[in-house]
Amino acid sequence: MLVPPGKPVYENLATSYVLLDALISDLCEGGFSGIVEVVLRGADGHVIINQGKVAGSFDGSGSKQEATTVSDLAARARAERGRISVYGCSIETAEALSGCANAEPLYTRLSTEFADIERMISKLGRERDREWFIEIYAEGAQTGLVHIKDGSLWAFSSRAEGDSQAIVKDLIAECNSAGGIFDVYFRRPLIDASQNSAEEAGITTGEQTLDFAPAEPSTADLHDEADFTKEPAHSQPQNGDESHRNVPISSVSESTSLPETPIELPDLVSLAIKAESIAISPDNGARADRKRDTGDALSMATIKQLLGEIAGAIEKSVRAVEPRDTFAMYLRAGQLKIADRYPFLDPFGAEFEYMTGEIAFVGRATPTEFIDGMTEALRLAMNSITDTSSQPSRLRARVSDDLHNLLESRKDEFEPFGLDHAIEWILR
Template structure:
C-alpha cells in the first residue's frame, strides 16, 4: 500500500540522531492525524496516527508485508537503530480512517492485465458493486505504480509514483488512467476484510444440484475449443489462440455478462472450461460466437484464409463423438461453422 500525504511535517530525520520516543510524544501533543514513515535499505515501516494515537501499522521488508500490532512493534524497533530515515506527514482524517480499515484487506482479483481488462471498466465494476478497497496498478515495464482507494465503490483518493515523483488526488487518478492507456499495466484488487458486499464477488453462489448432462456438455466444449487451440498454435506462436480467445471473451461480456472476467465465473485454460455456476440459457450461443470471433480474428492477423477450413478439418468426428449432447441441446446452429 502507498499512502497519500497531505503535508510534510518533518523530512529526512536520521534515526541515529532522533529520539523516536520524543518524536512520538511531540506528535501526540499535536494530535497529528497522518503517518510516520521509516525507510532503510529494503525496508519501509509506517505508523498510522489518528489524533496523535497509533491506530495501525505496516512493515514492508523485502517481499514480506506485516500489519497491525506486530508491525507497530517492528517499526518502533527499527526506529531505534542507526541509518534509517524518518519522514512525518499529515493526512485527511477520512483517508486515515479508510486506510486503517483497509490495512488488513484481502485480495479479490490478482494480475489482471490491460490487454484484457480496461481500468475504466474495472473501476466501474467496483463502483457498481459498492466495494470498499483499493486497486494496485503497476504500469508498463517499471514505468510507475499507482493505487486507487475506494469507499462504497467511489474513488476517494489516489497515489501515483513515477520517475521519483509522487502525486495524490484527482491528478494522480488522471495520471494513472492516462499512463495505463498509453503503456499498459497490471492490476490487483483488494477489499476490506469484512466487506459484506464483496463476500460473493468472484465466488460461486451456494451450491445447487447440477443440471442434467452438464458434464457432457462441458466436455463437448472442452474438445471443440482445445482442438481449435492446438490447430491454431500448431502453425503460430504458442498461446496466440488463448490470447485472442480471452480478448473476445472480454468484448463479448457486454452481451454475455457471465463471460466478464471480473465476475470470475467462466475461464478456459489447459484445455478445460471452468464454470461453477448454473449454465445460462445462452451459454452455448455465447461460446459459439466467441469461438467464431476468435478464429476470424486470427485468420485476419495471420493472413490465413484457410484457417477456418483447417479447424473444421481437425474437428471432423466431433459430431459423432458428441452426437447425443449436440442433439439434446440443439448445438448444431451454435457450432455449424466448425462442426458439420
C-alpha cells in the same frame, strides 16, 4: 507500496537519535493521519496512521510488503542506521492504503492492451458487497490507487491527491496513450481504518496500544447494484476542501461502457434437452416445470463439460505456439467485454470460473444462453491472442487443427448441442 505525495512533516530523521515507537505514539496522540516511512539498509518500512490510530504497519521493498508490528519495526530501526520521514495525507488516502495492503488479490498484472480500466471501474462500482482497490502502473511512470467503497470512489496518484475525478481521468488517459498494467484487490468492508483496534500492538501510549492485525477477506457473492447518488460515508480531507471528497463513480466518465456491437451467432440447433410435450393444466403444470428443470440441468452438465474441452483444446494449442501462457487472461477479457449481455460470465462475479479445461458454473442461464455467451467469449479471446501473437498464422492453424480433430472424435456428442457450429464460429 504506493505512497501518495503527502505533505512533509519531518524528513530524513536519523534512527540513531529518534525513537520510532515514541514518534508514532506522539503522532497518534495528536490525531495525525498520514504515513511514517522508515528507510533501512535491507528494506523499507511504512506505518499508516488514520485519525490517531495505527491502521497498518508493513515491512519490505517495493510491492513485496508484509504486515509487521510497530514494535518489531522500531527494534529494527534501533539496530540499523536509517532514516525516518513523516508525510501527512487525507483520512481517505490513509484508509485506502491500509485497506489495499490487507486486501486479497483478484487479478494481477492485467494489461491495458486487453482490459479497459474505465469500464472495469464502472463495473466494480456496482459490486457493493466488497471494497475494491485498483493499483495502476502507467508506462509513463505515473502510479495510482483507486479505492471503491459503497459506490463511491477515492483516488490518488504519484503526482496528486485530492481531486479523485481528475486523477482517475489522468491515469486512464496516460494508460490509453502509453499503456500500463494494473492489479485488482478486494475485501469485505468489515473493518474501517479508524476502527482498527490497537490491542495487537507491541507498544503502548497512555492507555492506548498501537499496531495492526490484517483482517481475513471474505468471499461473499457480488451482485448488489450501487446507488451512485448516495453521499459517500467518508470524512472530509484534512484541508477541508468540499470538492475533494469521494466522488460517485458515475461522475468519472459520462459513458464508461465500451461501444460493443452485438455479434449474432449462427443459427445453432436447439440446446436444451426438451421436456416432453404435455398440456400444462392445474394437475400437471408442476410436473412439467420439474421435467424442464431436470432437462436443463442435464444439458448444462454436458454442455459445461464439452465447452470446457473446447476451451482446453484452445489453451493447449496456444501454449504450444506462444512463449507465454496468455489464454486465461484473454478469455477473462472477452468475458468482460460481453458482461452486459451475458452477466453470468462476468469475470468479477462469483458465478463462472474456468481453469485448465474445466468450467465451474453456479449461476442461472439457459443452455442456449450459456453456449452463445461462451462461444462469443472464446471467439473474442481467440482474436485477441492472434492479434498480439508473433506467429498469428501458425497459431490460428494450430488451433483450427486441434479443434477440428476434437470435433471429429466427438461429433456425436457435439452435434446435438450445436457445438460443431460453435467451433466454426470461434475460428472465424
